[in-house]
Amino acid sequence: MNISKKSITSIFKPYLNVKDGYKGGKPIVAAKEGQKVYKLSSNENPVGTSPKAIDAIKKHLTNLHIYPDTTDIHLRESLVTYYDKQLNIDQFLCAASGSELIDILIRGFIREEDEVIISTPCFVPYRMFSQWSGAKVVDVPLTDKEYELDVNGILKAINSKTRIVFLTSPNNPTGTYIPKVTLENLIKEIPSNIIVVFDEVYWHFADAPDYVKAINYLEKYPNIIAINSFSKTYGLAALRVGYAYTSIEIANYLRQICKPFLISKLSLEGAIAALKDTTFIAETIRVVKTERKFIQNEFDKLNINYTPSQANFFLLDPPINDIKFTELMRNEGIAVRPVKNFGAAGKVRISIGNREANKAMLHALARILGKLTN
Ligand SMILES: Cc1ncc(COP(=O)(O)O)c(C=O)c1O
Numbered sequence: 001m002n003i004s005k006k007s008i009t010s011i012f013k014p015y016l017n018v019k020d021g022y023k024g025g026k027p028i029v030a031a032k033e034g035q036k037v038y039k040l041s042s043n044e045n046p047v048g049t050s051p052k053a054i055d056a057i058k059k060h061l062t063n064l065h066i067y068p069d070t071t072d073i074h075l076r077e078s079l080v081t082y083y084d085k086q087l088n089i090d091q092f093l094c095a096a097s098g099s100e101l102i103d104i105l106i107r108g109f110i111r112e113e114d115e116v117i118i119s120t121p122c123f124v125p126y127r128m129f130s131q132w133s134g135a136k137v138v139d140v141p142l143t144d145k146e147y148e149l150d151v152n153g154i155l156k157a158i159n160s161k162t163r164i165v166f167l168t169s170p171n172n173p174t175g176t177y178i179p180k181v182t183l184e185n186l187i188k189e190i191p192s193n194i195i196v197v198f199d200e201v202y203w204h205f206a207d208a209p210d211y212v213k214a215i216n217y218l219e220k221y222p223n224i225i226a227i228n229s230f231s232k233t234y235g236l237a238a239l240r241v242g243y244a245y246t247s248i249e250i251a252n253y254l255r256q257i258c259k260p261f262l263i264s265k266l267s268l269e270g271a272i273a274a275l276k277d278t279t280f281i282a283e284t285i286r287v288v289k290t291e292r293k294f295i296q297n298e299f300d301k302l303n304i305n306y307t308p309s310q311a312n313f314f315l316l317d318p319p320i321n322d323i324k325f326t327e328l329m330r331n332e333g334i335a336v337r338p339v340k341n342f343g344a345a346g347k348v349r350i351s352i353g354n355r356e357a358n359k360a361m362l363h364a365l366a367r368i369l370g371k372l373t374n
Pocket of ligand 1 (some may be wrong): 098099100199231241
């Protein structure tokens with residue numbers, strides 16, 4: 001049978017034709033032969049991977065022909081310990097990355113025409129996955145310069161079709177956080193039949209005195225879902241594993257739409273070991289905070305515009321076009337990320353690396369700025 005292209009495309013869902021999708025950091029290619037390239041484009045762990053996780057993975061390499069556990073139960077047991085038994089095992093839900101958890105909860109709650117509230121600049125998958133479900137995405141942008149949450153704007157945007165409000169703290173790509181008072185003022189006004197997603201994948205790096213985590217609010221607001229990832233502090237980005245915690249009712253509801261064998265055996269074992277590697281976790285936090293201060297000082301000396309960060313990256317306002325700036329940095333061996341598709345046109349995100357990478361980045365930046373003023 002000869003099927004025309006038109007009849008095929010007529011069955012495509014129009015809302016799946018998402019432009020400007022999230023593509024992640026590009027693979028690293030050196031601009032010149034033999035050049036060392038520093039990847040500061042995907043907010044990865046500057047220390048590397050938990051050695052305990054690597055050992056655990058190696059131990060399980062011989063049994064790859066056996067399916068993993070059908071459930072995430074052992075990882076959830078480890079999470080209960082990690083959270084000092086403040087949460088019940090049934091409040092956790094694990095999946096093959098934080099991004100996948102975002103997809104699962106959208107699939108669980110969104111019907112076509114429902115509304116989802118995001119505040120740009122923010123992590124692209126909130127918008128993208130919502131659109132994949134046929135939702136209308138309502139953007140209530142963060143304020144202009146300080147990137148604060150527009151609490152009144154969000155409350156005004158809420159209507160009978162609103163299903164999910166996305167909050168991120170610390171936020172990607174701005175590195176800003178939601179202060180306790182702001183969060184409390186907002187969540188107390190959000191109707192309980194709306195899901196509040198509190199994405200806290202960078203929480204270990206936040207040290208502002210009024211930084212708060214979702215766990216403090218779960219009892220009062222069972223409509224909160226916290227998103228966490230093993231890609232950042234635990235250095236397991238390649239394994240793709242993350243977890244959420246929420247009320248038992250929501251976790252058990254979403255569990256029903258998790259595919260069996262969702263998380264690979266190596267990811268499960270790596271994540272369980274990484275949670276116990278307190279030395280590695282502490283070292284990661286120490287390096288990020290030390291390097292953050294170091295970079296901030298150097299940025300000040302270079303007189304470059306940036307947003308103070310509570311995460312393991314900085315949002316920079318380069319004095320030249322973002323794409324040109326990214327290209328010049330790439331020529332110097334530094335991979336950074338323009339974040340127009342996050343909603344921050346003209347800005348560039350630079351991850352915090354180890355001291356060697358940060359010095360190389362600052363050196364490249366100084367050279368580029370120097371050339372501009374000469
Ligand atoms: C704000 C935010 N949420 C969630 C994620 C998802 O992380 P992953 O899918 O690697 O677990 C990321 C990753 O960069 C992020 O920046």
